[in-house]
Amino acid sequence: MDAAGNRAEQQRRYFFEPLLALCGGSLHGRRVLDARCGEGFWSLQALAAGAEAVLGIDEDAAAVEAARLRALQAGADPARLRFEQAPVPGAAVEGRYDVALCIGLMERSAKPVELFEMLSGAGAELVVIDSEVSGAPSSFFELSLAADGALALLPSREAVVELAAEFGFDCMPLAHEMSSYEGLADYLAQRRVAFLCASRASLEELEWEQEPPVTPWWRALLDPSQRGWQIPS
Amino acid sequence: MDAEELKQRIDSFQSWNYRFELPGGLATPVASAWRVRRAEQRRRYFFEPLLGLTGGTLRGRRVLDLGCNAGFWSLEAIDAGADFVLGVDGSRTAIEQAELVFEARGVERERYAFQAANIFDRDAFERFDVVLCLGLLDVVAKPLALFELIASAQPALVVIDTGISRARGAMFELARLGEPRNAVERDLVLVPTRRAVTELAARFGFQAVALAPDFPGDELGVEDYLASRRLAFVCARGVALDALAPAGEPPRNPWAGVLAAGLARARRKVGA
Numbered sequence: 001m002d003a004a005g006n007r008a009e010q011q012r013r014y015f016f017e018p019l020l021a022l023c024g025g026s027l028h029g030r031r032v033l034d035a036r037c038g039e040g041f042w043s044l045q046a047l048a049a050g051a052e053a054v055l056g057i058d059e060d061a062a063a064v065e066a067a068r069l070r071a072l073q074a075g076a077d078p079a080r081l082r083f084e085q086a087p088v089p090g091a092a093v094e095g096r097y098d099v100a101l102c103i104g105l106m107e108r109s110a111k112p113v114e115l116f117e118m119l120s121g122a123g124a125e126l127v128v129i130d131s132e133v134s135g136a137p138s139s140f141f142e143l144s145l146a147a148d149g150a151l152a153l154l155p156s157r158e159a160v161v162e163l164a165a166e167f168g169f170d171c172m173p174l175a176h177e178m179s180s181y182e183g184l185a186d187y188l189a190q191r192r193v194a195f196l197c198a199s200r201a202s203l204e205e206l207e208w209e210q211e212p213p214v215t216p217w218w219r220a221l222l223d224p225s226q227r228g229w230q231i232p233s
Numbered sequence: 234m235d236a237e238e239l240k241q242r243i244d245s246f247q248s249w250n251y252r253f254e255l256p257g258g259l260a261t262p263v264a265s266a267w268r269v270r271r272a273e274q275r276r277r278y279f280f281e282p283l284l285g286l287t288g289g290t291l292r293g294r295r296v297l298d299l300g301c302n303a304g305f306w307s308l309e310a311i312d313a314g315a316d317f318v319l320g321v322d323g324s325r326t327a328i329e330q331a332e333l334v335f336e337a338r339g340v341e342r343e344r345y346a347f348q349a350a351n352i353f354d355r356d357a358f359e360r361f362d363v364v365l366c367l368g369l370l371d372v373v374a375k376p377l378a379l380f381e382l383i384a385s386a387q388p389a390l391v392v393i394d395t396g397i398s399r400a401r402g403a404m405f406e407l408a409r410l411g412e413p414r415n416a417v418e419r420d421l422v423l424v425p426t427r428r429a430v431t432e433l434a435a436r437f438g439f440q441a442v443a444l445a446p447d448f449p450g451d452e453l454g455v456e457d458y459l460a461s462r463r464l465a466f467v468c469a470r471g472v473a474l475d476a477l478a479p480a481g482e483p484p485r486n487p488w489a490g491v492l493a494a495g496l497a498r499a500r501r502k503v504g505a
Contacts, residue, residue: 110377139407140400143429151436159407166421
């Protein structure tokens with residue numbers, strides 16, 4: 001399996017299977033909002049897992065076109081799977097979606113609060129957030145430039161958990177033990193992590209991520225730029 | 234409106250954040266001399282430098298005052314000659330106070346408008362030459378949306394006065410307001426670091442200068458500025474900011490910072 005294939009498979013085991021487990025093994029009867037669908041990989045996964053309806057949105061028109069093509073090729077039922085080009089957050093989502101996927105979204109968005117407003121407005125009860133995270137200590141968003149020059153507010157782990165709590169979600173960063181880290185260097189270095197957020201379901205069965213080591217306080221005192229998680233760049 | 238009626242209308246409000254001198258020897262009551270002194274200090278700190286950049290007057294300019302409260306800075310802008318001021322605030326009470334003050338002061342009706350509204354409910358503003366964003370950035374959780382709104386007015390000058398996080402780098406610190414009533418929308422807020430403000434401003438094409446918090450001989454009312462917990466920024470597009478005194482970068486080593494603050498305090502004590 002190549003690196004990209006391994007990444008997708010490991011991600012599926014890492015955050016998608018725990019999501020299914022929380023939903024009772026399948027997404028039957030669930031309506032899924034894929035808030036950054038890209039070329040539709042996770043939307044199709046959700047459909048295959050039995051979701052009643054899936055709406056994938058993305059700002060990138062080319063990605064949405066590719067996703068539509070992919071759905072056509074996969075023979076997906078157009079009544080159950082739709083893709084729309086719209087800004088996230090900002091898109092007006094009609095109807096209720098009880099499951100939301102935010103895969104690779106937060107690290108490209110500078111509007112974290114608006115994102116949660118949109119998700120809770122859509123009625124989400126379970127949210128998967130997979131994002132690059134900032135190594136800042138405690139609850140911070142780091143202003144950063146995304147690869148394409150777009151502005152982003154990169155959240156620290158605590159910031160995601162606290163923001164989710166503000167909107168009534170229990171939220172935890174998931175522990176990962178991938179069988180192979182090929183193509184997953186960002187997870188290995190703990191620069192990226194997946195969170196599960198639930199407003200009703202219990203997350204007790206899940207395992208918390210082992211937090212990366214923190215700079216000892218006396219070293220942080222001498223050199224404040226070293227404060228926070230020790231994350232290899 | 235006669236003096237008796239004015240007095241009644243002033244007293245009908247539970248509290249005032251700013252002291253306004255009104256006709257008939259009346260003034261709005263504020264809780265402490267500290268607040269009065271604070272407003273004076275802040276005028277010297279960021280409002281006078283703003284006027285310095287516009288040639289001493291706001292004549293011919295339209296001013297947008299975001300988070301205007303009772304219209305104190307809107308009135309300063311009018312007194313400085315501004316053609317027109319639009320003040321927006323989430324608090325209906327604050328807007329009623331502003332309307333009362335402007336009416337009592339006899340400001341021409343066509344020179345101002347106040348709106349009680351959540352600014353995030355709108356997509357854009359019409360054109361303004363100067364935007365005042367005083368005490369707003371650190372009590373909202375949508376810094377990017379706020380900058381988008383400011384930029385939509387296409388101003389040449391923006392003054393941002395805000396509480397700042399003392400963390401390093403370009404960060405926003407997730408915090409909670411002690412007094413939720415201040416929040417435009419919720420009590421969860423994102424407090425910027427100094428670099429976050431200048432970098433975000435730069436993204437929107439503004440050059441931003443953090444004003445040096447120089448309050449010679451008097452700390453009353455500006456304790457938060459002196460403790461590096463608050464700063465004012467002047468942001469400009471197409472206006473040279475060379476005349477402004479920028480605040481020094483905070484020292485890299487925290488002990489140097491403690492030492493410098495102690496020395497500055499001692500110097501102020503000696504100077505006073």
